[in-house]
Amino acid sequence: MATTVTFRESPSGTVTAVPPNAVPKSRHEAPVRPSSADRDAGQIGDVDQGSLLPATPSPRGAFRRRYGVVYDTQGPRVRMAVVWVVAVVASLAIAPLRPYGLATLYAVVAGAAAMQVVDAWHHVRTGGDRWVAALGASSLPVLATQGARPLGAGLLVLVVAALIMASRRAVPDMSLLASAGHTVLSAGLCGGAAASLVLLADYEIGAVIILLVYLMVYDASDYVVGSGATNGIEGPLAGGLFIGAATLLLAELEVPPFRGAEIWNFAVLAAVACPMGQVIASAMLPRADVPAPALR
Incomplete structure (x- = not known):
């Protein structure tokens, strides 16, 4: 009985004989398993298993997401x-x-x-x-x-x-x-x-005016600097520095009711209370990024 032979055209233009019982190797070959060395190295082929796992969240980043200030x-x-x-x-x-x-x-x-x-x-x-x-x-x-x-x-x-x-x-x-x-x-x-x-x-109306000045200069500095910063420290720090600059002028003018170094005590209290108020406002919300413009 004669064996039947079929032909197919190769890319080079020549004719190649293919036996009728020829089967592509991919159907019969067992899948390639990674070696023990690859498994120990944490790699399979060209893929690094470490890159597939989520990064461990930073405690500092978690604190900022919950209690930080989101600048709109x-x-x-x-x-x-x-x-x-x-x-x-x-x-x-x-x-x-x-x-x-x-x-x-x-x-x-x-x-x-x-x-x-x-x-x-x-x-x-x-x-x-x-x-x-x-x-x-x-x-x-x-x-x-x-x-x-x-x-x-x-x-x-x-x-x-x-x-x-x-x-x-x-x-x-x-x-x-x-x-x-x-x-x-x-x-x-x-x-x-x-x-x-x-x-x-x-x-004391004088104390209210000074406090409102502190609040406004802090908010302005914190927003301008903090909205472009990559961390949550630069904004409040800029606000505290601006409070210090305003205090220099108020101390020189001796604005009542404070005299001498008394106004610096008030300034330090404001510089600490302003960022603490922002943290408390975020703590009152389920997440720091929840829209609440009146609260902010």
Whole structure:
């Protein structure tokens, strides 16, 4: 019996005979296994197994992602800052309306900040009441215009209102105290910070003006430097240095109520409290990058 032979054309143009029982080697050859030396070296072929594993997160990077400051560079930030400065100066310009104008301005911002904190947590837990938090935070600076006792009474009313609303909502995954505590925390911190500024304005207007100057120069320096930095230190450091530069001028002018080295104690306190306030604001949110412009 004659053997049948087929032909195929090779790339060079010559004809090559292929036996009928010829099978490509790839169908019968066993897969190539990596040698023990390759396995010990952590490589298979040309691929490094180490490059396939995720990098170990840095503790410093994890801290910044949770408690750091995220600089939002989108939008008219400079114009908004100028509008804010004008609004603060206008609230302090007229002496008879001074505490009430400042209280009204900060009451609006405190209420918006408390509402943003509660809303930021709603995708994680729904315990906080956004309207109780907003109204409570807004009422504290207004009550501070009447003194410390009305402010303390307002805090007690806030706690009672938060407990009542938490009992009516009955969130299954949170206890009554935890749900009410979330509302009180959001309103108390935001409204309390604004109320303390109003109380200080009632006691000593010069200290409030100096404190507002420190806050504004810190925020401006921190934003300009920190938004372009690759770490979370340069921004607060620039803000602290600008506070020191402003203190040199204020100490030379002997702006009341401080005399001599007293203003430097106030400056050091402001330089420490400003970045700590940023960390606390991030801690109030589920993540540092959650949008909360009024809180910031």
